[in-house]
Amino acid sequence: IFNNKNSRNLEKNNLQGFYETTLEWAKNNNLETTNYFNIYDSTIINLKPPNTLNKQIHFSFRFSSKIQLPSSFIAIIPEGRYWLNQKRSSSVVITPDHKILGDLSPEFPALQPGHPEKHPSKHSFFQLTELPTIQKRNETILVLSGLLDNVYFHWMFEILPQLELIKLSGINLDQIDKILVSNKLSFQKETLQRLNINSEKILSIDDTIHLQANQLIVPSLPASLAWMPQWSCEFLRNTFLDENILNNTETIEKIYISRQ
Numbered sequence: 001i002f003n004n005k006n007s008r009n010l011e012k013n014n015l016q017g018f019y020e021t022t023l024e025w026a027k028n029n030n031l032e033t034t035n036y037f038n039i040y041d042s043t044i045i046n047l048k049p050p051n052t053l054n055k056q057i058h059f060s061f062r063f064s065s066k067i068q069l070p071s072s073f074i075a076i077i078p079e080g081r082y083w084l085n086q087k088r089s090s091s092v093v094i095t096p097d098h099k100i101l102g103d104l105s106p107e108f109p110a111l112q113p114g115h116p117e118k119h120p121s122k123h124s125f126f127q128l129t130e131l132p133t134i135q136k137r138n139e140t141i142l143v144l145s146g147l148l149d150n151v152y153f154h155w156m157f158e159i160l161p162q163l164e165l166i167k168l169s170g171i172n173l174d175q176i177d178k179i180l181v182s183n184k185l186s187f188q189k190e191t192l193q194r195l196n197i198n199s200e201k202i203l204s205i206d207d208t209i210h211l212q213a214n215q216l217i218v219p220s221l222p223a224s225l226a227w228m229p230q231w232s233c234e235f236l237r238n239t240f241l242d243e244n245i246l247n248n249t250e251t252i253e254k255i256y257i258s259r260q
Contacts, residue, residue, distance in 0.1 A: 009133040017099035018051065022075045022220070037169040040072040043229055069223035070103060072231075074169040077101075080216030082141075082180070083131065084209050088148050092125045093218050096227040100125060104218050106147055117243055132210040139177035141213040142166070145205055146221070149182050155191070160239075161232035164197055164220035178203040180211070194240065 019025040026036035049061040081094035090107035092100045102120030144162055148154045159181070166173065173179075180203045183189055192202075222232035237246065 005009075005105070005110060006204055010130040011133050013125075013128045015094065015098050015099075016126060017100055018102055018123070019095065020102045020120055022073065022101045022103055026075070030187065035076040035078075037074040038071055038145070039165050039168050040223075042068060042071045042225070042231065045227060045229065046069050047235065063223070068239045070220075070228055071219050072165055072222055072229070073169065074165055075104065075218050075220075077216045077218065079214070080214060080218070081123070081134065081210070081212045082143050082216060082218075083144070084145055084205065085239075088146075088150065091147060092123065093100055093216070094145070101218075104220060106221060108132065109146060135209070135211040136232065137178070137211060140175070140215040140217065141203065142173075142179045142217045142219075144179055144181040144219070149188075150185060151233075154186060155188060156236060157228050157232060158221055160191060160195070161222040161235050163197075164232070164235045165219040166217075173198075176217065180205065185200055185220045189202055190238070215233075246248045 003075070019028075019074055021106050023032065023036060023038075026032040044066055047061050047067060049057050049065050049067055052058075075093075077095060078095065079096040082091070083094070084091040092105040094100055100120060100123065102123075105120065105123060105125070107124060146154060146159045146162075149159050179197065179201050181188075181192070181197075183192060183199075192199075223229040
């Protein structure tokens with residue numbers, strides 16, 4: 001468990017380089033067949049703006065009628081590092097040659113895939129002068145940490161589907177020493193239990209962290225912040241909805257759920 005006392009010890013941030021994609025890193029190091037597993041190819045989703053009482057529709061629908069989502073994959077990074085800021089609004093994955101992986105280092109605000117301001121060279125991490133001291137662990141660690149994972153939507157649609165990517169990659173959870181994941185809130189605990197995650201393997205997150213593992217296993221986001229592919233929605237339905245509900249043909253015209 002990481003705590004604030006550790007995070008007060010700081011070291012200089014010397015990183016400036018990046019790989020635009022994890023696949024680029026894997027190819028440059030001849031690891032594309034051993035440490036990179038593409039699970040779902042890039043896909044296009046059609047955006048249908050909702051009917052709303054608000055004066056403006058959600059920003060997700062303001063770009064275009066279609067968005068091309070990136071592929072979903074798993075990366076295994078020897079001596080990989082992971083950093084997450086205190087607000088849970090920015091994170092980076094760092095390679096052994098001290099560069100960040102652009103497609104595994106998301107931050108808010110969420111921008112449309114391909115947006116010029118989304119380029120890894122624009123990442124706020126490069127503006128930091130100091131970092132928390134690295135917590136080194138001689139273990140294989142699976143990163144299920146994510147941005148705003150204490151918010152129900154981000155937890156359900158961005159964190160949990162990463163476990164489906166792990167399953168499809170063939171990686172055995174029993175061979176993973178620790179799982180870096182948030183588990184303080186009731187819905188986090190309940191859903192992790194439903195997915196048979198061993199609570200003894202959980203490495204809890206507390207505020208800002210900066211760790212390095214013997215092997216860092218990092219699933220990509222299901223596709224992109226705020227835009228979800230069909231497979232991730234089907235995973236959630238199949239995992240958490242009772243079969244009787246799925247087979248119910250009764251029509252319900254409208255349900256209003258307040259965010260409150």
